Amino acid sequence: MKNSKYKITIGLEVHAHLKTQTKLFCRCPNRTGAEPNTLICPVCTGQPGTLPVAGEESVLQAVRAALALNCKINKYSVFERKQYFYPDLPKNYQISQYKLPLAENGYIEAGGVKIKIDRVHMEEDAGKLVHRKSETLIDYNRGGAPLIEIVSAPEITSPEQASEYLKKLRQILVYSSVSDCDMEKGSMRCDANLSLNLKESSRLGVKTEVKNMNSFKAVENALSYEARRQEELLLEGKKIDQETRLWDENNNRTAGMRSKEEAHDYRYFPDPDLPPLVVQETVVEEIRKSLPELPASKIERYMGEMGIGEYDARVLCQEKEGAEFFENAYSKLEDKKKGVKKLSSWINTELKGKMNTEGMDFKNIQLDPGSLAELVNLIQSGKISGKMAKDIFEIMWNEKKCPQEIVEKRGLSQISGEDKIEGLCRRAIEENPGLAEKYLTGKEGTIGPLVGFVMKETRGQANPSMVNKKLRQILDGKK
Amino acid sequence: MDKKTIEKIMHLARIELTDDEKQEIPSQMEKIINYIDNLNTLDTSGVLKGEAVFLKEMMLQPDRVETFPDIGLLTENAPSFSEGFFKVKKVL
Ligand SMILES: [Zn+2]
Numbered sequence: 001m002k003n004s005k006y007k008i009t010i011g012l013e014v015h016a017h018l019k020t021q022t023k024l025f026c027r028c029p030n031r032t033g034a035e036p037n038t039l040i041c042p043v044c045t046g047q048p049g050t051l052p053v054a055g056e057e058s059v060l061q062a063v064r065a066a067l068a069l070n071c072k073i074n075k076y077s078v079f080e081r082k083q084y085f086y087p088d089l090p091k092n093y094q095i096s097q098y099k100l101p102l103a104e105n106g107y108i109e110a111g112g113v114k115i116k117i118d119r120v121h122m123e124e125d126a127g128k129l130v131h132r133k134s135e136t137l138i139d140y141n142r143g144g145a146p147l148i149e150i151v152s153a154p155e156i157t158s159p160e161q162a163s164e165y166l167k168k169l170r171q172i173l174v175y176s177s178v179s180d181c182d183m184e185k186g187s188m189r190c191d192a193n194l195s196l197n198l199k200e201s202s203r204l205g206v207k208t209e210v211k212n213m214n215s216f217k218a219v220e221n222a223l224s225y226e227a228r229r230q231e232e233l234l235l236e237g238k239k240i241d242q243e244t245r246l247w248d249e250n251n252n253r254t255a256g257m258r259s260k261e262e263a264h265d266y267r268y269f270p271d272p273d274l275p276p277l278v279v280q281e282t283v284v285e286e287i288r289k290s291l292p293e294l295p296a297s298k299i300e301r302y303m304g305e306m307g308i309g310e311y312d313a314r315v316l317c318q319e320k321e322g323a324e325f326f327e328n329a330y331s332k333l334e335d336k337k338k339g340v341k342k343l344s345s346w347i348n349t350e351l352k353g354k355m356n357t358e359g360m361d362f363k364n365i366q367l368d369p370g371s372l373a374e375l376v377n378l379i380q381s382g383k384i385s386g387k388m389a390k391d392i393f394e395i396m397w398n399e400k401k402c403p404q405e406i407v408e409k410r411g412l413s414q415i416s417g418e419d420k421i422e423g424l425c426r427r428a429i430e431e432n433p434g435l436a437e438k439y440l441t442g443k444e445g446t447i448g449p450l451v452g453f454v455m456k457e458t459r460g461q462a463n464p465s466m467v468n469k470k471l472r473q474i475l476d477g478k479k
Numbered sequence: 480m481d482k483k484t485i486e487k488i489m490h491l492a493r494i495e496l497t498d499d500e501k502q503e504i505p506s507q508m509e510k511i512i513n514y515i516d517n518l519n520t521l522d523t524s525g526v527l528k529g530e531a532v533f534l535k536e537m538m539l540q541p542d543r544v545e546t547f548p549d550i551g552l553l554t555e556n557a558p559s560f561s562e563g564f565f566k567v568k569k570v571l
Contacts, residue, residue, distance in 0.1 A: 020542050027545035036563040037554065041547035057542030085491045087567045092492075130564070137564035278536040 006196040006234065008227050009204055010162050011154035014169060015147050016179040017125070017187040018061045024124045024146035025052030025095065032185070036139035044124075044144035046090035051273050054079075058122065058146035061178040062102055063279060064287050065148055066120040068176040068294060069169075071106030073284045077121070079274040082266045087138050088126035096123035096149075098268040102277070108152075108172065109296060110164040116153035123147050148178075154193065154204070159223035163216045166190060171295055175320045183215050190219055195240075196230045205230075206240040210254055212247045222247035226254050298323055306330070307337070312344045315352075321362030322347070325369045332373035335380055343376045350390070354397055366400050375403040383407070387460045418470075421454070421462060425470045428453040439475050447471055480505040480512075 023030050026043035042050045063073055078100040081093040101121035107114045127143035129136050150169065156162050170181040170188060181188035195207035210226050213219045225247075230240055245254040293301075295317040302313035317323045326347055333339040351372065355361060375392060378384045384392065384407060395406050428450050429436045435446040447468060454467045485504055489496055496504065547553070559566040 021544050022540075022542050027540065027543065028547065029544045037565065038550065038563075039546075040550060040553055042553065045553050047553065053540045054537060055542055056539035059539060087565075087570055129570070131569065134569055135566050136568070136570050137562075137566055139564060275537045 004231055005199055006205075006231055007199050008157055008159075008223075009154050009195050009197065009207075010156035010159070010223060011193045012150075012152045012156065012162060012165065013191045013193075014150045014152075014166065015125075015189045016065070016150065016173055016181055018058055018065075018146040018148060018178055019180065020055060020057045020061060020146055022055050022057070023144040024055055024058050024122070025144055027055075028144065030145050032142070034141055036137075036141060039141040040143070044090075045140055046092075052095060052271075054274065054277065055146065059102075059277065059279065060283075060287065061146075062120065062122045062148050063284060064176050064291065065150075065173055065178045066103030066106065067284070067288050068172050068178075068291055069103075069106040069108060069117055069120060069150065071103035071117060071120050073103045073279055074100060075279060075281070076100060077102045077277045077279070079122075079271045079277065080268045081271050082123075082268055084266060086126075087136060088129050088143070090127070090140060090143065094124060094126060095271055095274070096268075097121035100276075102148075102279070108165060108168050110168045111161055113161070115155055115161075115165050118151045118153050120148055120150050123149060154195075159220045159227065162192065162223055163220040166216055166219060171318070175292055175294055177292075186214075192219065192223055194223055194226050194230070196227065196234060205234075206242050208240065208242065208254075209244045210247055211244060211257075214249070218247060218249060221252065222254060225252065229254065292320070295323075306340050308340060308344050312341075312348055315348045316344055319362055322352075325362055329369035329373040329376075332370050332377075334377045339373075339376050339380050342379060343373065346372060346376060346393075350393055354393075367397060368402075371396055371402045378403055378407065382463050382466065385460060385463060421466055421470050422474075424454045424457055424462070425450075425467060425474055427457075428471065429474060436475060436478075440479060447475075480508050 018030075020030050022028060023044055026041050028039045028041050028044055031039070043052055066073055077097055079095050080098040082096045082098070083093040085092055098121075101119040103120040104118065106117035106120065108117060109115075125142050125145040125147050127138050127140040129138055131137075152165065156165060170183075173179045173181050173188075179187060183190070190213055192210045192213070193207045194210060195205040197203060197205040208226060208230070210222050213222045226245065233240060241256070244257045246257050247254050298317045299310070299313045302308045302316060303310055308316070316326045326344065329343055329347070330336065330340060333343060351367070355365060375389055375396065378392075379386060379389050392403050392406050395401065395410075396403060399406075432450060432453060435450055438446045439450075450471050451464055451467050454462055454471075455464060482501065482505075485496075485501060485508075554560040554565070557565050
């Protein structure tokens, strides 16, 4: 859409499952993976005469999420009935929030831009349908599970930015421990509204709603497709139909969905079974205080206090557990100022590489942050070389031993005795008179092969920077 | 309210009515709707939007699982339940 005369406007509606023990309005277990219709009760199957009672933990987690998204919490919010006829709702209405949501006016920073969040509200999930040839099967295990819906303002200007926004949103919700946000498993779902309008015009065009996107990549692809589709129609002078379209992952396109019966008028009204939800200021403040440090502030601190580059800081903060691992190891560095860059590159490159190949993550690795710090300490003090550190790291990973122990047991300590190194350097010069000659005539690059000679002689156990220094000292003395 | 509207509502609510009932229902529905029109004439300008008739705030329940002991009671009245699923005619 780079050279297009149209600009894109996207708004995202994201549903995230809360990590509570119970469902939103009953005490049934809030979990997945059980046999169908075994986690149900009279309330979540909509039996006549039952009454919903909201779960405290759902409310607290929703407030927590909203605060992490910089929202203002409404002291009073109201649950309403959103009515539609579809078998995934046993009551023929979904309890949601409409006019007075739990929270409003937040924002997320994505790709250097603040994207406004209009509202965060609570609602219950619907059941799951399985469509067969002649019948539809219904499982109400998920029906009534607690969700938050996060609605962005229509301020997102490209599919890439939409994906960036989602990744940030996911990171914040996972950091705040309110949701797993696993798009593939359905604990985070995203619907998007997209419209095009002429660049010089401020009036928004007709929008379509895109659903059924099950990964960040799918969101980006679906929205790119939809923007192109709309652009083609507009260029041909055709009209855009306001409709819901489903992303078809296999065929890489969106397709119009036949509309649900009476889909467009939900006839919201306050649920008479539920009094207004009151969230006291003291509760809000308590939750605000208990929020963990969020990635944006961590990144700033890593860059400012610790002097880490922005890219490395971002990578360290991708996951909460990774950032915790880093901070734990950092606290055990002997020379924090000098060691921190080495430590962050060890985590971001060696450790993450290893975790990737072995299919592990920070939640299940056996490696102790303290021993990685110790490894960096050994490198910094010159006791081992970078190359040796890689070998030791392998052993640490496989045998779960601490580096000091490995070094002692295997005699891997680096040769750093002055005399020994000086002897080796003199030999290197004697045996490579041509290289030495060139150095003396000003071609200082020949120092490299000379260092290499010593390293080879010691099977990598000498400290290269010390060898380099010594060689120069000897050669410069001959000038 | 004509017969067609009544039949549509019956279909949406999945209920069946006898012919006699179909005769009775329109006037009852109209009474309800007229009552709502009646309510609409009230001046509610001083009332907060979303404000409920309750004087009390919501009570919340603790996050402790209580499994419902007799799921059979929930499934036996369903028009169709088998293989662990509620079943309806194909929808999409
Ligand atoms: Zn239940």
